Amino acid sequence: xxxxxxxxxxxxxxxxxxxxxxxxxxxxxxxxxxxxxxxxxxxxxxxxxxxxxxxxxxxxxxxxxxxxxxxxxxxxxxxxxxxxxxxxxxxxxxxxxxxxxxxxxxxxxxxxxxxxxxxxxxxxxxxxxxxxxxxxxxxxxxxxxxxxxxxxxxxxxxxxxxxxxxxxxxxxxxxxxxxxxxxxxxxxxxxxxxxxxxxxxxxxxxxxxxxxxxxxxxxxxxxxxxxxxxxxx
Amino acid sequence: xxxxxxxxxxxxxxxxxxxxxxxxxxxxxxxxxxxxxxxxxxxxxxxxxxxxxxxxxxxxxxxxxxxxxxxxxxxxxxxxxxxxxxxxxxxxxxxxxxxxxxxxxxxxxxxxxxxxxxxxxxxxxxxxxxxxxxxxxxxxxxxxxxxxxxxxxxxxxxxxxxxxxxxxxxxxxxxxxxxxxxxxxxxxxxxxxxxxxxxxxxxxxxxxxxxxxxxxxxxxxxxxxxxxxxxxxxxxxxxxxxxxxxxxxxxxxxxxxxxxxxxxxxxxxxxxxxxxxxxxxxxxxxxxxxxxxxxxxxxxxxxxxxxxxxxxxxxxxxxxxxxxxxxxxxxxxxxxxxxxxxxxxxxxxxxxxxxxxxxxxxxxxxxxxxxxxxxxxxxxxxxxxxxxxxxxxxxxxxxxxxxxxxxxxxxxxxxxxxxxxxxxxxxxxxxxxxxxxxxxxxxxxxxxxxxxxxxxxxxxxxxxxxxxxxxxxxxxxxxxxxxxxxxxxxxxxxxxxxxxxxxxxxxxxxxxxxxxxxxxxxxxxxxxxxxxxxxxxxxxxxxxxxxxxxxxxxxxxxxxxxxxxxxxxxxxxxxxxxxxxxxxxxxxx
Numbered sequence: 109x110x111x112x113x114x115x116x117x118x119x120x121x122x123x124x125x126x127x128x129x130x131x132x133x134x135x136x137x138x139x140x141x142x143x144x145x146x147x148x149x150x151x152x153x154x155x156x157x158x159x160x161x162x163x164x165x166x167x168x169x170x171x172x173x174x175x176x177x178x179x180x181x182x183x184x185x186x187x188x189x190x191x192x193x194x195x196x197x198x199x200x201x202x203x204x205x206x207x208x209x210x211x212x213x214x215x216x217x218x219x220x221x222x223x224x225x226x227x228x229x230x231x232x233x234x235x236x237x238x239x240x241x242x243x244x245x246x247x248x249x250x251x252x253x254x255x256x257x258x259x260x261x262x263x264x265x266x267x268x269x270x271x272x273x274x275x276x277x278x279x280x281x282x283x284x285x286x287x288x289x290x291x292x293x294x295x296x297x298x299x300x301x302x303x304x305x306x307x308x309x310x311x312x313x314x315x316x317x318x319x320x321x322x323x324x325x326x327x328x329x330x331x332x333x334x335x336x337x338x339x340x341x
Numbered sequence: 342x343x344x345x346x347x348x349x350x351x352x353x354x355x356x357x358x359x360x361x362x363x364x365x366x367x368x369x370x371x372x373x374x375x376x377x378x379x380x381x382x383x384x385x386x387x388x389x390x391x392x393x394x395x396x397x398x399x400x401x402x403x404x405x406x407x408x409x410x411x412x413x414x415x416x417x418x419x420x421x422x423x424x425x426x427x428x429x430x431x432x433x434x435x436x437x438x439x440x441x442x443x444x445x446x447x448x449x450x451x452x453x454x455x456x457x458x459x460x461x462x463x464x465x466x467x468x469x470x471x472x473x474x475x476x477x478x479x480x481x482x483x484x485x486x487x488x489x490x491x492x493x494x495x496x497x498x499x500x501x502x503x504x505x506x507x508x509x510x511x512x513x514x515x516x517x518x519x520x521x522x523x524x525x526x527x528x529x530x531x532x533x534x535x536x537x538x539x540x541x542x543x544x545x546x547x548x549x550x551x552x553x554x555x556x557x558x559x560x561x562x563x564x565x566x567x568x569x570x571x572x573x574x575x576x577x578x579x580x581x582x583x584x585x586x587x588x589x590x591x592x593x594x595x596x597x598x599x600x601x602x603x604x605x606x607x608x609x610x611x612x613x614x615x616x617x618x619x620x621x622x623x624x625x626x627x628x629x630x631x632x633x634x635x636x637x638x639x640x641x642x643x644x645x646x647x648x649x650x651x652x653x654x655x656x657x658x659x660x661x662x663x664x665x666x667x668x669x670x671x672x673x674x675x676x677x678x679x680x681x682x683x684x685x686x687x688x689x690x691x692x693x694x695x696x697x698x699x700x701x702x703x704x705x706x707x708x709x710x711x712x713x714x715x716x717x718x719x720x721x722x723x724x725x726x727x728x729x730x731x732x733x734x735x736x737x738x739x740x741x742x743x744x745x746x747x748x749x750x751x752x753x754x755x756x757x758x759x760x761x762x763x764x765x766x767x768x769x770x771x772x773x774x775x776x777x778x779x780x781x782x783x784x785x786x787x788x789x790x791x792x793x794x795x796x797x798x799x800x801x802x803x804x805x806x807x808x809x810x811x812x813x814x815x816x817x818x819x820x821x822x823x824x825x826x827x828x829x830x831x832x833x834x835x836x837x838x839x840x841x842x843x844x845x846x847x848x849x850x851x852x853x854x855x856x857x858x859x860x861x862x863x864x865x866x867x868x869x870x871x872x873x874x875x876x877x878x879x880x881x882x883x884x885x886x887x888x889x890x891x892x893x894x895x896x897x898x899x900x901x902x903x904x905x906x907x908x909x910x911x912x913x914x915x916x917x918x919x920x921x922x923x924x925x926x927x928x929x930x
Contacts, residue, residue, distance in 0.1 A: 172759040178768050199403060205430045206410035210796065212426055218851035219417070221430045259760060266758075284759055292746040293398035309771035311706060311746050314395040316580035316589075318707040322535040328702040328772075336392045 146301065152189055155196035156228060160249075164235045165191055167251040171258045172287045179308030180301070182287055190290030190299030200228030213274040223275040227282050234272065234279035241270035294336045303341040306333040343634055343643040349375045352633055352648035354618045354663065355655030357442020358904065359890030359911040361596040361604060362500075363652045365570065366915040368610045370923065375646065376612040377635050379413070379655070380439030385597050389587030397745040401585050406446045408436040408656070413617075415658060416794045419811040419850050421675070427797055427805070432853040434860055435585070436656040440614060441596045443656060443858060444904070448584045448710025448742065449560035449593050451503045452901035453494045453909065456487035456523045457722045458782070461732075461897065469727035475815050479685050479785040480732065481896040484868045484877035487523050490909045493916070495526050497908030501594040502566050502574045505529035505558035519555045521717040531563045534577070539703050539775035540714040543739035546834045552718045557738055559711030560594030560904070570603040581743045583710030593710070615639055619801055621651055621667035623884060630884045636801060649926070650886050650918070654911075657893035661686075661791050661863035662806040669883045670864075670874045675787040675809075681874045681882075683792045685785035685862035686808065687898040690733070690816040692843030693778040694827050695751045696836035703775050706744030713740020719826055721782060721900055733819040735781030735900050737827065746771065753838045777831060779823040779843070782900035783861075786813050791863045811850045820844055859903050861895035876930040878917040879910060885928040888914055 147153075154162055165188045175181030182188070194200055211224040225233065238261075239249040245264075246257050253261065264270060265280045272279060290299030292306070294314065300306065306313050313333030321329065332341050351367050353360045353376035360376055368374050383389070399405050408414075408431075416425035437443035457464045462480045465473065474480050507528040508518025517533075533556035536544065547554040561583070562574040577592035591598050604610055615638035622631045622645065632647035653660045664670060665682050673684035717723065721734035743749055746767075751774040756766040794807035824843040831839050867873025870882035879894055881887040890911050892903045899906065921929055 173764055174761050177761055177764060179764055181764075202430070204404070204409040204411055206414045206427050207429065208427075208797070212424070215426055218849060218853065219426050220428060220432055220852040222426055262759070287759075289398060289402060289747050293402075294396055296396070297398055306746070309746060309767050311744060311771070314392045315706075316391065316395045316582060317578045318580065318704075319576070319578040321704060321707040322537045322579050322712075325538040325541055326702050327704075329704045329707070334392075336396060338392075 146186065149183070149186065149188060154192050156200060157192045157195065157231070161231065161235050162188065162192070163251040164239065167258060168262065168283060169287045169290075171255065171262055172284060173291055180304040182291060184301065185291050185299050185305050186301040187287055187290035187299045190293065190297050191286050193298045194286060194289075195228040195231055200226060202226035213277070217277070221278065223278065225275050230276055230279050230282060234276045237272050237276055238265060238270055238279070295339065296336050303333045303335055303339060307341050343645045344637070344640070345645045345647070348632070348647040349373050350648065351375075351650045351652060352377065352646050353652045353654055354633060355379070355442060355653070355659070356440050356596070356612055357437065357654065357656070358444035358596055358908060360442075360652065360654035361600040362908070362911040363654060363890065363915055364610055365600050365604045365607070366912070366919065368604065368607045370919055371609065374610045375648075376610070377616040377618055377633070377646065378440050378612060378614045379617040380614065382614045383439045383441060383445065383587065383597070384601070385587065385589070385591060389589045391589040394586055394589045395580070395582055397747050401745055402747055404431055404435060404585065406437060406439065406585060406587065407431055408438045411800075413659065413799060415662070415806040415808055416797050417808045417810065417852055419809070420788060421809060425794055425807045425809070428852055433851070433856045434858045435855065436658060436858065440601070440612070441587070444596045445587050446585050447560070447595075447904065448902075450711045450902040450904070451498065451501060451558050451560045451594070452905045453523055454487065454899040454901060454906050455521070455720065455722045458899045459483045459485070459487045459490070461721075465726060465732055473727055473732070477787050477813070478732070478815060479787060479897070481685070481785070481865070481867075481872070483896050484866050485913065490913055491524070491526060493912035494905060494909040496569075496912050497905065499530050500568050500570065500599050501560050501908060502531060502562055502568055502599060503529050503558055503560055503594065504531040504534050504563035506533040506556055508555060517555060519715070519717050520553050521720055521722055529558065531566055534559050534561060534563050534709075534712065536714065537703070537708060537712060537741050538701065540712065540740040542775065542834055543777060544714040546830055547714070547716050550830055550833065552716045554714045554716050557711050557713045557715045557740065559709070561709045561711050562592045562594075568599055570600060572599050572603055574598055577709050579707045579709055579712075581706045581708045581741070581745070583742065616644075618655070618663060619643065619666070619803065621653070621663060621669060621887060623668060627668070628884060629886045650888070652888050652890060654890040657860050657863060657891050658791070658806065660889055660891060660893045664864055664874065664881070664889070665791075665793050665806065666803055669881050669887060672792050673790050675790055678787070681865070681867070681872065683790045683863050684873070685865045685895075685897060686789045686791050686810060687783045687785045687861045687895065688810065689857045689859045689898060690735070690781040690783050690812070690820050690844070691779060691857060692781070692820050692824060692841070693776050694831040694839055694841050695774055695776045696831055696834060697753055697770060697774050697838040699773055699837045701773060703741060703772055704744070705741045705749065705772055708741030708743060710742050712742055713738045719823055729822055731815050731818040731822065732784060733782035733816060733900065735779045735819070735823050737777055737779050737823075739775060739777045744772070751776065754840045777827055779820070779827060780900065780902070781816065781819055781823060783816055783898040784813070785862055785897040788813070812844060812848045814846060817844055817846045817848060821846065859892070859898060861892040861898040861903060864889050864893040865896050866894045867896075876928070878921075878929045879914040880917075880929050886926060888918065890914065
């Protein structure tokens with residue numbers, strides 16, 4: 109089956125579905141298996157991202173944290189859901205930030221966030237700008253490229269090679285940061301599905317009670333994570 | 342026309358550590374007090390309860406306990422030639438918000454300064470001569486000595502509930518404590534904390550090297566404890582959620598755990614939240630304040646609160662901003678050296694080494710904000726400034742303080758920041774790294790100062806404060822010296838890999854990565870009115886019924902976390918108000 113440009117790839121579809129979870133070999137705890145499975149990613153009702161933006165976020169996060177090898181990838185962790193919800197909320201709108209002008213988006217990076225755009229607006233303008241660069245450079249939008257080309261394009265974006273407008277300069281920085289946030293945040297926010305990212309590295313999540321552990325020197329902590337809502341893995 | 346509230350004896354601006362201290366001590370004198378707090382109300386229950394507080398995204402990353410720049414921020418430039426730009430999203434430092442202030446979300450590291458740091462200019466000139474003071478450095482003495490403050494440090498440690506082991510009790514050096522600390526009239530109120538695996542390794546390496554390791558003084562309860570106000574603390578369970586969080590189990594020292602519930606019971610004390618003070622109002626002769634005007638967020642109107650005494654106890658930067666806006670002194674001009682407000686803004690010079698041990702399990706999530714073993718062997722009073730070519734020093738510490746994986750994921754240099762290599766790296770190295778931090782002094786300089794911004798305004802239309810700040814060679818040389826001493830020690834521990842992160846000479850200030858919220862100076866203490874904004878009792882030179890609390894009083898920053906000095910100075914100031922000022926209100930100097 110060939111992936112169709114502009115649509116979620118077969119690979120993404122399988123990863124996002126319950127079948128995908130089984131195929132990639134993630135263990136489900138008894139409690140989790142009894143719970144209703146999450147909405148497959150291709151049926152997820154987006155809160156902020158458009159269909160094209162969703163396709164980009166699915167494709168980009170799948171390369172930033174790939175599914176190959178040990179541990180979940182961004183797709184199994186449902187990072188795109190996390191990003192969509194974050195962009196729809198106060199973070200995406202920059203509610204807590206000072207956004208009044210005048211703005212000097214060309215200021216040195218060390219001067220901090222100086223674009224007039226909120227994070228959600230940076231995604232909205234950054235995705236088509238980067239896709240246009242991918243079209244020019246590789247002949248197709250990012251989501252339609254093969255994995256090696258996608259890696260190459262993301263590496264170029266990280267180095268600033270596509271020459272996006274200064275207002276969009278931090279696009280890669282927040283895309284990567286939001287991807288890692290969605291991987292490691294409490295599942296409450298839509299990512300880190302099944303706490304598998306915590307299981308992978310050995311972080312116990314919201315256990316937050318280790319009174320007998322400070323002086324158990326050089327012994328690996330044995331318990332798996334719990335989440336704020338009480339899930340166990 | 343502003344609404345006017347009933348007059349109070351005392352109005353307190355900001356209900357963090359120092360506002361709470363002023364509140365309870367002056368309420369005990371029978372004074373009628375109101376505290377105005379810009380932010381929201383918050384208490385251990387229900388605001389910090391488990392498990393909701395154990396949320397790295399909400400508090401650690403989205404910073405929901407912190408000041409919102411949309412509500413209040415400042416502009417930053419590195420030097421006078423640059424145009425200052427707003428600090429639009431928080432990065433380098435994180436002022437708190439709401440009841441408890443930064444005392445709610447701190448790490449709990451509670452230090453006293455070394456006696457030499459309180460009289461640093463005299464110490465330097467008497468030991469090496471004035472000629473070693475670099476051009477542009479505003480090196481000063483505090484107009485109060487360690488010996489004078491000692492009882493107040495001791496009292497603050499009892500109130501805050503500090504765990505530790507004394508190294509110097511009335512001049513007698515005690516094994517296992519810090520031999521280079523100033524004298525203490527008594528030991529810490531609680532025994533020292535436990536030692537995690539990383540701090541044990543560091544301890545053993547320091548001992549082998551002939552250094553003098555000791556457990557970090559921690560505002561983290563090691564036992565059950567009742568403080569002088571009857572407030573109770575329970576022993577810490579090493580949950581690893583201190584910095585940026587409220588403590589869910591009454592173990593971390595904070596205004597909530599140490600003072601506020603006792604204070605709230607007093608009928609002559611009230612506090613109003615969502616009440617942001619806009620300016621201090623001065624009498625026509627300009628020699629006293631008549632009260633403060635604040636913005637009542639709920640009523641959406643300005644309110645005048647008359648009072649006989651005004652206590653400025655907001656975060657250091659906000660205190661300076663209020664004083665600049667209110668004319669409580671002249672703005673400092675770095676070119677002429679005239680004026681005092683905004684002078685001697687200082688920060689902290691930090692660095693560290695990270696070591697990777699493939700076969701060791703550090704369980705980085707088991708810890709607390711003030712966990713760890715320290716040494717003071719390269720601190721201010723141990724360094725030969727004349728020979729080393731800088732003025733300053735640092736303390737070192739190693740101990741797990743959080744294992745929260747979004748922000749705390751040390752990886753060997755060369756590990757890709759994303760993709761398969763990153764994913765392999767986190768699987769391989771999480772839990773197998775430890776670090777040693779160098780927490781260093783920061784001197785004051787003409788370049789580094791605070792004034793009002795000519796362009797940007799806040800939501801009330803007031804000019805924002807402008808910070809002019811960059812790293813200076815003296816402190817960078819100090820940092821490089823610490824690196825040169827720390828790397829061999831780290832090497833002696835035989836890590837599989839190690840890497841350093843110390844700013845190099847020429848480093849430029851970057852507002853993006855978190856560095857520290859130890860923003861000091863700006864309304865400094867001084868012997869005379871021409872040198873600083875407040876006198877030795879933290880009473881403003883301009884208006885004798887206005888007292889300014891907090892780290893804004895620091896002449897230059899010490900090598901330590903500021904809370905111990907902030908708390909000691911607060912009790913010193915309140916004692917002067919109680920014993921000298923109330924019976925005869927006047928300039929105390």
